[in-house]
Amino acid sequence: MSVTHACARADRIRDVVVQKNVEAAVVGYPMFNGLEGVQCLHTLEFLYEVMRPPVSLPITSVYLCDELFTTQQAKRNLDAMNISEKNRRDHLDHEAAVLILQDYIDYVVFASNEKRFVELFDEKKPVDPNKRGSKFYKKQKGLRINESVQQHAERLAQAQAQSQQEAEVIDQQQVDQHQTEMGTADTPVEKAAEL
C-alpha cells in the first residue's frame, strides 16, 4: 500500500464523514481464527490516517467488526446480481462494506428491538380485568364491574380454599366408609394380630 495512495483515499473518506456528519464508524477487521495478521495492521494504519489528530472529525467511536470471508460473500452477491467482471472490482469492496454494516446493525439494533418486541407482546403481562373491553372483562361474567383486582384475587383464593376443604371432607368420608366395610381393625397389621 503506497503512502500517497492511502492519503488520497483517507482525504476522500474524511470529506464524506464531515459532509454526512458520521458519528460512529464500523471497520472490518480481518482476523483469522482469532489471530491478527498483516492485513489487520494495514487496516489500523489506514484508520489512523483517516482520524489523524490535527483533523477534527465528528466520529466519536470506532467499532472493529470481525469480518471473515465477507469478500467471498460479496462476490457471490454480485454474481447473483449479474454484474459483469469488469465492474465487479469496483463494486466488491462496497458490497463487502454493506455486508459488514448490515451484520453490525442486525446484531446491535435488531437484537435490542427483539427484546423490546417480546416485552410488548408478552402474554403473561398482568391485565386489569376491570378495564372495559378487555378480554378478561368479557370472559369472566361473574366478575363485578367495580371489583378491584385484589378483591377478585381474594375471592378466588377463598373459593379455592373452600373447594379444598370440601375435597378433604369427601376423602375422610370415603375412608370411614371403607373401614366400616372392612371391620374395626384400622390396618392390615392389626388385623393379622387379631387373627
Place this chain on the structure above:
Amino acid sequence: MSSTFQRLNPHQARLVALLKRALPLRSRDAFRALHPQPQRLMALDVGDAFVGMAMSDKWQRVALPFKDGQLRRDLVSTVESKACWSCR
C-alpha cells in the same frame, strides 16, 4: 481479506498495540449502552487496492453502499430487497 494469511512479527504486533491505543475503539456492547445512539453509522472495508464504504439510513435498518459520498444506484436491487426484508 487477502487470500494468504501473514502473521505479525513482533515489531508489527507492537505497532498494532500502539495504534489500538491511539484510536477511540469501543466494543460492540458499548454501542447499545449509548444514549442517544449515533444517527449515522459508517462501515469501511479496507481492501488491497480500494476502500469500500457503506452508510446506514437514518432509521439504522439498512446498510447502503456509498462511493464518493453518493449512493450507488447500480446496487439498488440488493438495497431494495434488504429494505423490504427490514420493513416486513
